[in-house]
Amino acid sequence: MTDVILSIRDAVKRYGETHALDRVDLDVAEGEFLTLLGPSGSGKTTLLTAVAGFTQLTAGTVSMRGTDITSLPPEKRGFGMVFQGYALFPTMTVAQNVGFPLKVRGKSKAEIAARVAECLDLVQMGRFADRMPQQLSGGQQQRVALARALSFHPPVLLLDEPLSALDKKLRADLQWELKALHEKLGVTFIYVTHDQEEALSMSDRIVILEGGRIQQEGAPEALYDAPRTDFVANFLGKSNFLDVTVAGHVPGGAACDLAGHPIEIASPAPPPVGAAARVALRPERIALGPEGGEGVPGRIAQVSYLGERAQLIVDTERLGPLLVSRPTWKAAIHPDAGLPVTLRWERDACVFLEAR
Amino acid sequence: MTSDKARYWLLALPALAVMAIFYIWPLVNIWAISVTEPVPGFGNYVQGAESQAVTTSFVITFRVAALTTVFCVILGYICAYAIANTIRRAKPLLIALVLLPFWVSVLIRSFSWIVLLGRSGIVNDALRDVGVIERPLRLMHNEFGVVLAMVHVMLPFAVLPLLANMRGISPAYTDAARGLGASELTAFRLVYLPQTLPGIGSAALLVFVLSLGFYITPALLGGGRVLMVSEYITYQIQEFLNWGLGSALSVALLVATALVLVIAGRFLNLKNALLERS
Secondary structure (H helix, E strand, O other): OOOEEEEEEEEEEEEOOEEEEEEEEEEEEOOOEEEEEOOOOOOHHHHHHHHHOOOOOOEEEEEEOOEEOOOOOHHHHOOEEEEOOEOOOOOOOHHHHHHHHHHOOOOOHHHHHHHHHHHHHHOOOHHHOOOOHHHOOHHHHHHHHHHHHHOOOOOEEEEEOOOOOOOHHHHHHHHHHHHHHHHHHOOEEEEEEOOHHHHHHHOOEEEEEEOOEEEEEEOHHHHHHOOOOHHHHHHOOOOEEEEEEEEEEEOOEEEEEEOOEEEEEEOOOOOOOOOEEEEEEOHHHOEEEEOOOOOEEEEEEEEEEOOOEEEEEEEEOOOEEEEEEEEOOOOOOOOOOOOEEEEEOOOOOEEEEOOO | OHHHHHHHHHHHHHHHHHHHHHHHHHHHHHHHHHHHOOOOOOHHHHHHHHOHHHHHHHHHHHHHHHHHHHHHHHHHHHHHHHHHHOOHHHHHHHHHHHHHHHHOOHHHHHHHHHHHHOOOOHHHHHHHHHOOOOOOOOOOOOHHHHHHHHHHHHHHHHHHHHHHHHHOOOOHHHHHHHHOOOOHHHHHHHHHHHHHHHHHHHHHHHHHHHHHOOOHHHHHHHOOOOOOHHHHHHHHHHHOOOHHHHHHHHHHHHHHHHHHHHHHHHHOOHHHHHHOOO
16 A cells, blocks of 8 residues: 555535535545546535635544644645636736746746746647637646646645536547646546546546445446445446345355346355345446347347447346447347347346445 | 617617707807807916916816725725625625615715714714814815715725626635635735726726716815815806806816826726626
8 A cells, every 4th residue: 555645534514404525534545546426416526625625624634644734724735726617817827827836935937937838838738828818728728727736746636627618529638638647747636526437537546425425435447347336336337226136155156036037146245145135237248139048038129329339228028128238330239129139147247236 | 680770779869869958969068168258269278277276176176086086996895895705695785785875865975974074063072072182173174074975975886896897706716826825815916806907997987087077075075175176167157157267177177087088998998897897
């Protein structure tokens, strides 16, 4: 385990009766790209602003490298921050914006000029130093905001939905850039987003929040492959939910009963025998086969063509409608609505969820 | 298209007619009188320029207007800042309080100041009763009283454009500045204040221009000792029936005001400053 740079203990934030944060514990490792992911109202932004110092916690502490910073004002914390909507100062040029954190720290003019040039080059905005922020496109403003937040060598960079105002294509490009920048600089990034794709593509670790609580945290693959709750299974990607009864344990899993049919589910720690359990099944893990043979019979009800993938809703008598996702180039079956099919999946495709 | 335009002009016609008959026509006449009475020529202007009383009156007018503007902008800025940054629910009430004086006639408000500041006014009586002073202070019939009452009358004209300006400034900027290491004061000075310069400009311009031609308050609080141009003109016309000089001074004041606007126009976007305030 690398060193912990930031640590949040028992953080509570109440607004009247509602808990924006409800006993949150979180450690952030030095140099990590950590994403706080959740729907609006989940507390992710509150957690970020509490770290930044804009939100005073009702209870709990924030400490940085062992020093309690809970009551420090934002300007004393020394974190870089990229705001939603960028908040570039409209009365200053790009260069003045980037130099602002250095200016308020009393650096010399020469030092500021050198560092500003360096930072603008880092985000490929060197040519725009003398422009005003209003003259830049959204993506360019985003880059300037990033350069400004990095100009004073902060140990931690806080990013509050920095890409949410941009169009999809630009967002995808900037994801690559952000990721590359993070690797190049080695600065700890704490990134807030409601966009699961952003979270999956960039993060070393994702923390999923809901209702002010941490639902689950882990590496993107780990979270995607082994969601613990319904919420996680459906928020990070999509899932089908099946209700099973555990009939017995087998090596590396459990033999279960799914709507009267036996099914084997791989699990390191399956629920006890006799328990009713809920499992999540990813749409892309379901294989679509021709009618007949072993598997769950069904009929394609709806097809949604997405370019590289197609999503299908397959009506089954046993399990109701199931969502299936398949690559469109695998044209063994041309999926048309009304076509009878058989659905199969591997024993490790299903994941047991925690009982609610 | 053209018929639509014509219809809208038709709607504006009554107002235009009122302006033309009751404003522009008399104004043209004033211009005419200033160069025809009592004899044709620029004699009135020459007389005005050479008269010590007239030049003094102009100096007083500009000085009082400037002082009023400075105090109004400072007080108005603080007031507008408080309103713009207070909790949202209190805003309508606070704005109503700023507008409240408009419901009371300027005349009444100026007389109220006389009640307060007079020789045996409330302030002097109170100070004497407490024993701070023995003889009443001269609080009016001087520039102090005039400026004090004018600041009171003009304050809403400073608050409103400043407020309109400040309401357009997202609190995110100050937050961003603080997040990047600026103290509250530095964030205000380097980030907030520069964004309110247009508001300060339009507030100052509005107050200054209105103050230049202000009559009631200076006349009442000045008591004939602080003779601003508008009062001087009234004297010329009503007391001395000197229409020629009175008209010439009116034209001079108008030109001076226009000059202020022209100079301000070099630094300010006048369209924004005077027209698009909300």
